[in-house]
Amino acid sequence: MNEEINVRITGEAGHGVVAAGMMLARAYKDSGLHVFAIQDYMSRIRGGNNFFQVRAAARPVYAPREKADLIIALDKEAVEANKTALAPGGLFVLDAENSGVKDLEKGWVSAPIYALAQEAGGPRYANSVALGIAAALTCENFDRAGEAVGREFAAKGSAVADGNRAAALKGYDYAMENIEGCVFRLTGEPHSSSLLLAGNEALALGVISAGCKFYTAYPMSPSTGIMNTVADYAGRYGIIVEQAEDELAAVNMAVGASFAGVRAMTASSGGGFALMCEGVSLAAITETPLVIAVVMRPGPATGFPTRTAQEDLDFVLHAGHGEFARAVYTPGSPQECFLAARRAFNTAERFQIPALILSDQYLAESFTNIELPGALAEAPERGRIFKAGAEPEEGRYAYSPDGVSPRIIPGRSGALARADSDEHGPEGHITELAEVRVRMTRKRLHLKLAALEKEILPPTVFNPAAKTMLCGFGSTLGVMREACAAVKDAGFLHYSQVWPFPGAATLAALSGAERVLTVENNAAGQLARLMRRETGLKPAGSILKYDGRPFTLDEVVAALEGGV
Amino acid sequence: MELKDFDSSDPVAWCGGCGNFGMQAALKTALAKLGKKPQELLLVSGIGQAAKMPHYINTNFFNGLHGRALPAAAAAKIANRELTVIVTTGDGDCYGEGGNHFLHNIRRNVDMTVIVHDNQIYGLTKGQASPTSEPGMKTKIQPGGVILSPFPPLETALALGCGFVARGYAAEKEHLAELILAGIAHKGFSLIDVFQPCRSFNKLNTFEWYAQRVYKVGPEHDPADKAAALALAAERERLPIGVIYNSAKPSYEELSGLDGMKPLVDADLNSIDIGPALADFR
Numbered sequence: 001m002n003e004e005i006n007v008r009i010t011g012e013a014g015h016g017v018v019a020a021g022m023m024l025a026r027a028y029k030d031s032g033l034h035v036f037a038i039q040d041y042m043s044r045i046r047g048g049n050n051f052f053q054v055r056a057a058a059r060p061v062y063a064p065r066e067k068a069d070l071i072i073a074l075d076k077e078a079v080e081a082n083k084t085a086l087a088p089g090g091l092f093v094l095d096a097e098n099s100g101v102k103d104l105e106k107g108w109v110s111a112p113i114y115a116l117a118q119e120a121g122g123p124r125y126a127n128s129v130a131l132g133i134a135a136a137l138t139c140e141n142f143d144r145a146g147e148a149v150g151r152e153f154a155a156k157g158s159a160v161a162d163g164n165r166a167a168a169l170k171g172y173d174y175a176m177e178n179i180e181g182c183v184f185r186l187t188g189e190p191h192s193s194s195l196l197l198a199g200n201e202a203l204a205l206g207v208i209s210a211g212c213k214f215y216t217a218y219p220m221s222p223s224t225g226i227m228n229t230v231a232d233y234a235g236r237y238g239i240i241v242e243q244a245e246d247e248l249a250a251v252n253m254a255v256g257a258s259f260a261g262v263r264a265m266t267a268s269s270g271g272g273f274a275l276m277c278e279g280v281s282l283a284a285i286t287e288t289p290l291v292i293a294v295v296m297r298p299g300p301a302t303g304f305p306t307r308t309a310q311e312d313l314d315f316v317l318h319a320g321h322g323e324f325a326r327a328v329y330t331p332g333s334p335q336e337c338f339l340a341a342r343r344a345f346n347t348a349e350r351f352q353i354p355a356l357i358l359s360d361q362y363l364a365e366s367f368t369n370i371e372l373p374g375a376l377a378e379a380p381e382r383g384r385i386f387k388a389g390a391e392p393e394e395g396r397y398a399y400s401p402d403g404v405s406p407r408i409i410p411g412r413s414g415a416l417a418r419a420d421s422d423e424h425g426p427e428g429h430i431t432e433l434a435e436v437r438v439r440m441t442r443k444r445l446h447l448k449l450a451a452l453e454k455e456i457l458p459p460t461v462f463n464p465a466a467k468t469m470l471c472g473f474g475s476t477l478g479v480m481r482e483a484c485a486a487v488k489d490a491g492f493l494h495y496s497q498v499w500p501f502p503g504a505a506t507l508a509a510l511s512g513a514e515r516v517l518t519v520e521n522n523a524a525g526q527l528a529r530l531m532r533r534e535t536g537l538k539p540a541g542s543i544l545k546y547d548g549r550p551f552t553l554d555e556v557v558a559a560l561e562g563g564v
Numbered sequence: 565m566e567l568k569d570f571d572s573s574d575p576v577a578w579c580g581g582c583g584n585f586g587m588q589a590a591l592k593t594a595l596a597k598l599g600k601k602p603q604e605l606l607l608v609s610g611i612g613q614a615a616k617m618p619h620y621i622n623t624n625f626f627n628g629l630h631g632r633a634l635p636a637a638a639a640a641k642i643a644n645r646e647l648t649v650i651v652t653t654g655d656g657d658c659y660g661e662g663g664n665h666f667l668h669n670i671r672r673n674v675d676m677t678v679i680v681h682d683n684q685i686y687g688l689t690k691g692q693a694s695p696t697s698e699p700g701m702k703t704k705i706q707p708g709g710v711i712l713s714p715f716p717p718l719e720t721a722l723a724l725g726c727g728f729v730a731r732g733y734a735a736e737k738e739h740l741a742e743l744i745l746a747g748i749a750h751k752g753f754s755l756i757d758v759f760q761p762c763r764s765f766n767k768l769n770t771f772e773w774y775a776q777r778v779y780k781v782g783p784e785h786d787p788a789d790k791a792a793a794l795a796l797a798a799e800r801e802r803l804p805i806g807v808i809y810n811s812a813k814p815s816y817e818e819l820s821g822l823d824g825m826k827p828l829v830d831a832d833l834n835s836i837d838i839g840p841a842l843a844d845f846r
Contacts, residue, residue, distance in 0.1 A: 086780060195845045205841055211833030214643060233841050238825060240642055245668035249635040252628060256608070256636030259626050260643035261829040282629050292609070374841060380833040410606050410624035410640070411647050420619075420627040429574045429619055430627075 003140055003183045004057035009130050010082045011074030014046040016127035021052025022367070023131050023152050023168075027144035028056040032188025036061040036478070037367040038550065043305040044220070049081040051191060056138075058188055060069025062333070062368070062478025066554040069184055070137055072130040076100055076114065093133055093179070109179055110420055116174060120167035123170045128164040129426050132171025138184045142172045193371040199363035199475075200225030202334035202370070208237050209267060211380050212291070214257040214264040216242045216250045221305045222361035223267040223295035236467045247272040251279030251292070258287045261409035263345055263380075267293035270312050277319045280354045284324035284444060286419040287397065287405075289348035289383075293341075296360040298548045307548030308362035310474055310521035313530065316358050317499055323441065325403075325448035327355045328499035329457070332477025334370050335470065336496055337363070342378055343457070350383035351404055351448050358498070360521065362550035363475035369440075383407070391415045397427035399439055403447030414469055449500060456502045459511045463491030468560065469513035470504075473498050473538065476519045476551060483556040490560050492519075495527075501534040510537060518542040519556060567596045569809070573620045583734035583760035583771075586680060588620055590740035591652075595621070597745060598648070606647045608637035612688050614654035614681030614760075631661025638674040638816075644829040645817055648748060649676040656686050657697040658716045670724040670753050674816040677747040677754045679733075681716065683762040685814055691765035701768050715835060717757045718797035718808055722790065728754035729793065729809040731780050732759065735771060736805065752815040757776060759803070766841050774803070781806030 009020045023327060033056040041050040053068060067087035071111040073079045076099040079092075086092050086107060094101060096110035104110060107432055111133060126329050128149060135145035149168050153161040197205075204226045205217065209484045215230045217223065231241045244250035250266040257264035268276060273294045281288035296314055298309035301530045316328055331340040338450045340357050348355035384407035386392055398405040405426075408417040418428030423440060425431045462481065466489050470480050473495040480492040493509045495502065510516050518528040525542035532538045543559045545551055570592045576739045578584045595605065605623040609615035611630035618625030624647075628636045633653045641649040653656075658666050658680050669678075685703075686692040695715035700710050721729045729752035732740035740758060747754035759778065761771045781804045784794060793809035817823045 195842060197845050201845065205845075208841060209836055209838035211831065211836055213828040214639060216639070235821075235843070237836065238828070238831060240820060240822065240828065242639075242642070242672075244635070245664050246630060249668070252635035253639035254623055254630040255628070256626065256639035257643040257828075259636070260606070260640040260647070261830075262643035263833065264639070264643070265610060278629055279632070282632075286626070286628070382833070409829065411604055411644050414603065416622070417606075417624045417626075418619075419625070422627065423630055428625075430616070464690060473581050501576075 002069070002184060002186060004051065004052070004055060004061065005136065006055045006068045006087070007068065007070045008051050008053040008068040008082065008085060009072050009127070009132055009134065010049060010051035010078040011127070012047045012077065013044055013050055015074050016124070017050050017052045017074070019152055020127035020131045021054055023081040023145065023148035024134050024366055025054045026148040027135060027139060027194055028054065028188070030144045030147065031139065032190050033058060033186060034060045034191070035196070035367070035369050036063060038064045038362065039365045040549070041306050049077050049498070050072045051082060056186060058186060060193070061482070063482050063553045064550060066552040070134060072133055073099070073324060074126055074130060078392060091137065111174060111179065113171070117167055119172055121163040125163055125167035128167035129171035132168035132176040133179070135168070136172045136175030137179060138186070140187070141183065142169060142226065145172070192310065193369045196367055196369050197334045197370060198365050198367045199331070199334050199337045199359055200223065200295070201229050203337040203341050203357065203359065204229030206338035210241065210263065210342040210345040212263045212265055212345065214239060214240050214242070214254070214262050216244050216253045216264070217266050217268060218244045218247045218250050218272055220269045220272040222297055222364045223269050223272070223293060225364060226267050226293055226295070247275035248279070251276035252282070255279055255283050255286070255288050255290055259286065259417070261412055263349070265291035265293070265386070267295065268304070269295050270299045270315070273319065277321070280320035281322050281324070282421050282422050283354045284320060284322065284326070285421055287352040287444065288419065289352055291355050291357070292345045293346050293357040293359060295364045296358065298546070301473070304548040306361065308360050308521060308550050309546065309548065310360055311546070313358065313473065313498065313526040316356055317530070319355070325351065325353050325452060326450055326499060327353065327497065328358055329356070329497050330358045330474040330495055331363070332474055332496060334368060334495055335372060336477070338372055340496065346378055346381045347452070350381055351452060352383065352407065353448060358474060360475050379508050385409060386413045386415055390413060396424045396428050397424060397440070399426065399443060401447070402451040402493035403443040404451070453500045456500055457497040458505050459502055459509065460494040460496065464509050465512060467514040468492060469510055469516050470519050471516060471527060471531065472519040476521070479551045479553055479556050480519055482553050483560060486553070486557055487560045498530065500529065503535045506531060506535050507537060515540050519551065521545055521550065557561065565596050565599055565601065565629045567592050569602060570595050570622045572620050572622045576620055577616060578613060579764045581763045583683065583762065584617065584681060586734035586737050587679070587740065587758060587760060590737040591617070591621060591679070591744060593737065593741040594744035594748070597741070598748060600648055603647070604648060606640055606649050607652060608633050608640065608649060609652045610657040611656045614652055615657060617652040631655060631657055632665065634662060634665040634669045634678070637676050638669055638672060641674050641676055642822060642828065644817070644827045645822055646827055649677040650748070651676060651686055653678065653680055655682045655684060655694045657682060657695045659717060667724060669728045670721055672816050673727065673752045673813065674687050675751050677744065677756065679744065680755070680757045681760040682717070682757050683760045683766055685766040686764055687762050698768060698775060711788040716797070717755065719794065721755045721785060722794055722797055722809055725813070726809070727752045727757055727811055727813045729797070730756045731805045732758040733774060733805050734758060735774070736751065739780065743807065746810065752813060777801070777803045778805055779803070781808065787811070
């Protein structure tokens with residue numbers, strides 16, 4: 001019996017590999033297995049080669065594996081692009097006739113995927129045939145896969161759902177009768193981690209639950225998924241979703257709505273966020289709460305639009321001109337995305353600052369089964385809001401020990417709200433007085449930062465007695481967790497918040513380590529530099545990957561065992 | 565309300581004799597007639613001399629970034645549709661730096677009144693050409709004269725389907741006050757482009773220059789007649805002021821469903837049940 005399986009379904013854009021993969025992941029999850037699924041796709045609408053890979057096990061899994069035990073390829077290019085990804089002893093299923101493949105290599109088997117799809121109604125059903133084949137080779141029976149098909153296509157009408165179900169059943173029956181050996185079969189146990197969510201979806205659900213009522217963005221991969229999910233629920237939760245004409249509009253709309261008293265946010269990726277930077281600075285000087293999700297992809301400029309990176313840590317830490325306090329959250333899982341969204345709104349409003357959530361394509365678009373810790377989620381905290389009828393004597397921007405002065409909501413607070421992007425006095429009018437400038441800078445930078453430092457999210461620390469400690473932020477949480485469980489004498493420290501930086505917690509967790517390494521999806525080792533800058537501790541090295549793909553468990557284990 | 569209800573204590577930083585003073589007087593007159601309290605109004609601006617206007621009127625205000633007044637204003641209105649939102653912006657702010665927002669907020673059609681202080685020059689940066697500068701006008705940056713074609717705000721707005729397009733003149737204060745009131749009454753994006761002589765830097769388009777060319781649109785003009793509006797907007801020898809076009813069209817608030825909702829700002833954030841949404845991901 002295998003402990004886990006890794007299944008890849010691959011084809012060109014438009015083949016429906018994501019739908020097939022999602023149905024398979026759901027079938028596994030509903031069978032009581034734990035799943036972790038990644039998407040690898042090109043920046044095009046049709047053609048090319050994409051894959052969706054599902055890893056399933058009877059225990060929780062948090063990261064992708066390098067090689068697949070079962071690969072189902074839907075066209076010739078998929079065969080060529082994916083044949084080296086087959087694990088030893090694995091099975092590679094293809095349609096030799098349709099793909100024009102003459103010689104089957106060891107471990108390859110041909111199935112009439114397109115002929116079966118044609119019988120079910122046409123070539124567009126090939127992905128459901130692939131699902132049926134995968135179910136035959138890995139599931140106890142057809143039931144969970146059949147339910148997943150019904151669910152996937154429910155919104156498209158019964159004809160489409162029935163056609164896909166027939167196609168999946170044809171694939172299933174064919175494979176049961178004709179494909180030898182079902183060595184991949186696993187048995188699951190019922191568990192409570194029953195939600196199947198990607199990071200973007202979890203982040204969006206966190207945003208909705210936090211009471212965001214105005215979401216605006218300009219579409220940009222891989223951040224658009226957040227807007228899609230918020231838009232799906234906008235009607236039910238009373239949210240206005242507005243597609244902006246550009247990112248300058250998006251950030252200024254988010255600030256405008258927030259100034260008027262509504263929880264509002266925007267999101268983008270590197271290039272779009274670059275356009276928003278002046279708006280970040282605007283939120284800071286007007287002390288308007290602002291939440292932005294930055295879902296990283298490789299740059300510079302357009303870079304790899306559909307792939308992953310952690311290249312914008314330095315950028316987000318410093319984005320926006322001038323000096324001011326900010327908070328930067330770096331969730332490491334869909335659960336943490338949900339919680340980070342809620343916390344970001346509370347932080348933004350309580351401290352009247354920009355709160356940024358830094359995610360990446362890999363985290364945003366990888367699916368895993370989770371349990372949402374509802375009890376741990378913070379309730380909405382709006383911070384100090386001026387409620388009396390008269391003007392506050394000290395003004396909207398009154399000096400205070402923690403730098404935070406009560407907000408005035410136009411049309412709701414009674415007093416008049418005055419905000420200016422120019423330097424201003426406590427009452428909100430433009431000033432050029434040196435002493436006011438100094439006090440306002442202290443308010444926005446030093447005092448707020450000191451208050452924020454009192455409630456930094458503590459890093460997640462595993463096995464701090466280990467000789468080797470890995471350090472990472474954001475999406476590397478899962479791969480570090482599994483690698484440190486697999487390798488002797490390795491532990492990890494994971495940051496879910498990188499600003500203000502938890503320096504004391506870092507030094508405490510790493511005091512016993514012989515060797516500190518960072519694990520980062522970038523070329524410069526930006527986290528290692530940040531740690532050194534903030535604590536004086538210099539990591540001995542970094543495990544870096546910057547080819548646009550996420551770390552696999554195999555890579556991190558190899559790096560640990562090989563002694564980086 | 566009375567004029568003094570809108571008096572601000574903030575000292576004015578405009579040059580003596582600036583066209584902005586006439587516009588300030590007209591805006592105050594309009595607001596006093598409108599009858600809304602300062603607490604119910606929101607003035608939004610970007611950067612430039614025109615963008616300082618909100619400081620000189622006693623109401624709520626948001627003086628944001630250069631070029632970005634319109635997105636901030638539209639979103640503030642979406643957040644609280646009970647506010648009366650007025651944007652005070654300049655030709656550089658609105659037609660140059662914020663040009664894309666000008667185009668798309670006309671399309672968006674959120675209910676707000678946009679007053680453009682169009683002095684055909686950059687004042688605060690000390691005398692460079694603006695999008696509406698006349699070709700041939702010499703500046704420090706354009707010593708051989710402006711060679712770019714001027715941006716036509718009225719024709720652009722009409723082409724985009726703007727429901728309310730007007731032009732005023734800073735020296736015609738009462739007339740301008742009436743235009744502002746008509747713009748506020750129009751539900752949707754209302755554009756009022758206002759000739760505003762800049763005494764310090766625009767030596768071409770002076771009070772005298774405008775006085776020779778400006779004329780008031782008469783009662784024979786039907787503001788609902790788009791072809792007639794386009795013809796008026798295209799005039800270059802004589803310059804018509806008044807309501808050029810005014811025709812009802814569905815606003816953002818109507819089309820988005822906002823009008824049927826409680827103002828977003830009044831939403832109860834403590835009673836949100838995310839459970840039903842989560843159930844979709846089981």
